[in-house]
Amino acid sequence: xxxxxxxxxxxxxxxxxxxxxxxxxxxxxxxxxxxxxxxxxxxxxxxxxxxxxxxxxxxxxxxxxxxxxxxxxxxxxxxxxxxxxxxxxxxxxxxxxxxxxxxxxxxxxxxxxxxxxxxxxxxxxxxxxxxxxxxxxxxxxxxxxxxxxxxxxxxxxxxxxxxxxxxxxxxxxxxxxxxxxxxxxxxxxxxxxxxxxxxxxxxxxxxxxxxxxxxxxxxxxxxxxxxxxxxxxxxxxxxxxxxxxxxxxxxxxxxxxxxxxxxxxxxxxxxxxxxxxxxxxxxxxxxxxxxxxxxxxxxxxxxxxxxxxxxxxxxxxxxxxxxxxxxxxxxxxxxxxxxxxxxxxxxxxxxxxxxxxxxxxxxxxxxxxxxxxxxxxxxxxxxxxxxxxxxxxxxxxxxxxxxxxxxxxxxxxxxxxxxxxxxxxxxxxxxxxxxxxxxxxxxxxxxxxxxxxxxxxxxxxxxxxxxxxxxxxxxxxxxxxxxxxxxxxxxxxxxxxxxxxxxxxxxxxxx
Amino acid sequence: xxxxxxxxxxxxxxxxxxxxxxxxxxxxxxxxxxxxxxxxxxxxxxxxxxxxxxxxxxxxxxxxxxxxxxxxxxxxxxxxxxxxxxxxxxxxxxxxxxxxxxxxxxxxxxxxxxxxxxxxxxxxxxxxxxxxxxxxxxxxxxxxxxxxxxxxxxxxxxxxxxxxxxxxxxx
Numbered sequence: 133x134x135x136x137x138x139x140x141x142x143x144x145x146x147x148x149x150x151x152x153x154x155x156x157x158x159x160x161x162x163x164x165x166x167x168x169x170x171x172x173x174x175x176x177x178x179x180x181x182x183x184x185x186x187x188x189x190x191x192x193x194x195x196x197x198x199x200x201x202x203x204x205x206x207x208x209x210x211x212x213x214x215x216x217x218x219x220x221x222x223x224x225x226x227x228x229x230x231x232x233x234x235x236x237x238x239x240x241x242x243x244x245x246x247x248x249x250x251x252x253x254x255x256x257x258x259x260x261x262x263x264x265x266x267x268x269x270x271x272x273x274x275x276x277x278x279x280x281x282x283x284x285x286x287x288x289x290x291x292x293x294x295x296x297x298x299x300x301x302x303x304x305x306x307x308x309x310x311x312x313x314x315x316x317x318x319x320x321x322x323x324x325x326x327x328x329x330x331x332x333x334x335x336x337x338x339x340x341x342x343x344x345x346x347x348x349x350x351x352x353x354x355x356x357x358x359x360x361x362x363x364x365x366x367x368x369x370x371x372x373x374x375x376x377x378x379x380x381x382x383x384x385x386x387x388x389x390x391x392x393x394x395x396x397x398x399x400x401x402x403x404x405x406x407x408x409x410x411x412x413x414x415x416x417x418x419x420x421x422x423x424x425x426x427x428x429x430x431x432x433x434x435x436x437x438x439x440x441x442x443x444x445x446x447x448x449x450x451x452x453x454x455x456x457x458x459x460x461x462x463x464x465x466x467x468x469x470x471x472x473x474x475x476x477x478x479x480x481x482x483x484x485x486x487x488x489x490x491x492x493x494x495x496x497x498x499x500x501x502x503x504x505x506x507x508x509x510x511x512x513x514x515x516x517x518x519x520x521x522x523x524x525x526x527x528x529x530x531x532x533x534x535x536x537x538x539x540x541x542x543x544x545x546x547x548x549x550x551x552x553x554x555x556x557x558x559x560x561x562x563x564x565x566x567x568x569x570x571x572x573x574x575x576x577x578x579x580x581x582x583x584x585x586x587x588x589x590x591x592x593x594x595x596x597x598x599x600x601x602x603x604x605x606x607x608x609x610x611x612x613x614x615x616x617x618x619x620x621x622x623x624x625x626x627x628x629x630x631x632x633x634x635x636x637x638x639x640x641x642x643x
Numbered sequence: 644x645x646x647x648x649x650x651x652x653x654x655x656x657x658x659x660x661x662x663x664x665x666x667x668x669x670x671x672x673x674x675x676x677x678x679x680x681x682x683x684x685x686x687x688x689x690x691x692x693x694x695x696x697x698x699x700x701x702x703x704x705x706x707x708x709x710x711x712x713x714x715x716x717x718x719x720x721x722x723x724x725x726x727x728x729x730x731x732x733x734x735x736x737x738x739x740x741x742x743x744x745x746x747x748x749x750x751x752x753x754x755x756x757x758x759x760x761x762x763x764x765x766x767x768x769x770x771x772x773x774x775x776x777x778x779x780x781x782x783x784x785x786x787x788x789x790x791x792x793x794x795x796x797x798x799x800x801x802x803x804x805x806x807x808x809x810x811x812x813x814x
Contacts, residue, residue: 297698301659301692320674322677322678353741528769531764531772534741535791538761538764539792543795549749558741
């Protein structure tokens with residue numbers, strides 16, 4: 133095992149591998165930053181380019197693309213308030229708030245460093261204990277997935293800063309958007325109003341781009357001043373200075389437990405097939421809020437939030453590769469594309485992958501270390517250019533964001549009607565912003581809604597509609613029990629912290 | 644909740660109640676085995692909207708405690724002056740601009756193709772937002788759309804619709 137690791141290390145440090153990882157990271161940065169383009173798309177596009185390469189080089193490039201695209205969505209989330217990929221939705225909560233306070237530089241540095249460290253930490257389990265962890269992923273059945281979705285939805289309660297009711301309403305809006313389309317088992321069409329493009333439901337990316345970009349465009353053209361002058365502090369330099377990077381590293385070091393916990397959470401979420409980087413980021417953010425000494429600061433531009441979300445979502449890629457490489461079971465959509473890439477390169481995913489092609493696999497895993505390291509300098513340079521975007525006159529910025537939103541939503545299914553769906557969801561998002569309804573719960577609802585409904589329907593059909601057996605199964609299966617306990621704890625703690633906050637407010641008002 | 648804007652929250656609660664009733668009606672019209680989730684969700688939505696309504700009414704009845712504390716509400720977010728009535732129509736000018744531009748964009752793409760429609764969209768959007776500098780208009784309309792279009796079609800191999808008129812012209 134140790135020899136394999138050393139072999140992988142020396143093999144990964146060859147110029148050929150270094151070059152392809154660099155290219156993968158560079159392309160991944162572009163893919164991730166553009167809203168509407170996701171890691172799945174980026175990796176899928178790169179796979180044909182890897183035909184001419186050796187397997188380890190091809191996989192290394194795909195790994196670089198995967199890691200970089202999961203990180204770089206934070207750049208657009210922080211700067212223009214639109215998450216580049218669903219993974220970065222939780223980063224937006226504190227990232228955009230920091231930009232509004234004029235601290236965009238710090239936010240970008242924190243996101244970069246936290247992503248890097250989170251990704252690096254997550255490769256350790258992949259390297260050493262992957263087979264054992266992968267067994268867990270096999271134990272997930274419909275009941276576990278349903279409870280996982282419910283646990284994810286319970287996070288909504290903690291994402292709703294002020295009004296719990298409005299947060300829950302937002303979550304329900306997201307769930308309704310996920311319900312649109314065919315029922316997963318019966319195929320019955322709901323809320324489609326006869327439009328064929330809605331038969332498959334609202335695509336998550338289209339919904340997310342709409343929810344965040346349309347209100348942002350409207351906000352940009354509503355303001356009277358030409359430039360985002362309130363976002364630019366007095367000594368604004370549209371460059372990230374070395375000083376700021378050092379400060380960012382110190383901050384991340386100060387919050388090492390946050391980073392560690394979020395990375396572990398991200399890795400675990402990745403191991404669960406079907407749960408992707410977005411859920412990893414959200415759960416890490418939620419847990420950081422619960423463990424934090426100052427939870428009320430989350431959402432106001434608080435470093436802990438960005439660090440938790442970014443290390444969580446960058447830890448998920450390695451987690452998704454664990455069941456893929458050990459069992460051939462993809463952990464999310466991107467790793468499913470990886471599965472295709474493995475097959476194309478003549479590797480046999482499954483229990484024999486490491487036995488048969490240990491050299492290639494260890495080189496690939498070592499190259500993931502490189503990928504997570506490379507995007508730090510590249511990312512910081514791109515961030516410096518991105519910061520200049522804050523200086524662009526509003527109308528021009530709005531039109532660029534509009535163009536990106538249109539292209540992003542069109543690209544998903546090559547269907548112009550998706551642009552209209554994006555507009556419709558965007559108007560809902562605008563109505564939400566005007567009424568102080570948070571939008572992050574809606575994204576969570578949209579992501580989890582399909583899983584919740586289909587797994588519930590499947591579980592019911594497994595127990596043939598018998599409610600008692602259904603409930604019994606939910607309580608007796610071990611993983612279900614764990615998830616149920618987590619959910620109940622999550623809800624109880626949410627209620628408790630709200631009561632504490634209400635009491636504190638009352639004391640403040642009485643004194 | 645912000646006490647100064649209780650009317651806005653009231654309208655919100657009432658609209659949510661109407662929306663949830665509509666959703667309930669639709670969900671219950673679907674067959675039972677295909678609409679379990681929507682039914683529960685619409686009932687929850689109704690319950691939550693009623694809770695918000697009751698909270699607002701309770702606070703008003705308890706004597707209109709007009710607190711002076713300022714919160715960051717959507718007034719600041721949208722940069723409108725504070726003395727303007729916040730109960731204005733949701734159909735404000737920026738919303739109409741965005742709404743119409745996008746609808747026209749989708750409508751005109753089958754005719755002139757994605758590429759030309761993008762350029763036209765940028766041009767019209769910039770004009771509607773008060774940009775009058777011809778150089779800026781030309782450059783911003785053409786350059787980003789071209790770069791993005793070719794990046795997407797060449798690198799990502801995405802086929803964009805070409806448009807009926809362009810196809811006629813090309814024969």
